[in-house]
Amino acid sequence: RPYSGEWEDLSLEEALGMIAEKVKKTRDESWEDRDGDGKKLNRSTAVASIGGATIDNEENYLITKLFHSLGFVRITNQARI
Numbered sequence: 001r002p003y004s005g006e007w008e009d010l011s012l013e014e015a016l017g018m019i020a021e022k023v024k025k026t027r028d029e030s031w032e033d034r035d036g037d038g039k040k041l042n043r044s045t046a047v048a049s050i051g052g053a054t055i056d057n058e059e060n061y062l063i064t065k066l067f068h069s070l071g072f073v074r075i076t077n078q079a080r081i
Contacts (some may be wrong), residue, residue, distance in 0.1 A: 023047070027070060043073045051077035 001008060010018075030046035049067045051060040060077040067075045 023070070027072075031071070042071060044071050045074055047072045048074035049076070051075075053078045 026046050027044050030044045032041045032043055032045070035041055047067070047070075049063060049072065051063055055063075064075050064077065
């Protein structure tokens with residue numbers, strides 16, 4: 001937990017619930033429906049994802065699809081060389 005000095009064991013279900021709550025809160029607080037000219041945006045720029053070359057293309061694709069489906073637009077993947 002934030003500012004804790006000790007490790008805390010959590011179940012997978014509890015940990016995923018905490019992550020989901022934080023992502024939803026951040027998304028809700030930073031959601032942009034429209035810009036100043038009224039153009040439809042439906043996005044959030046508060047969360048970013050950088051995929052690495054250590055995971056394969058399929059995993060990077062799924063991560064990208066997940067973040068796009070949540071409305072996050074700052075997503076990039078490093079190409080394998």
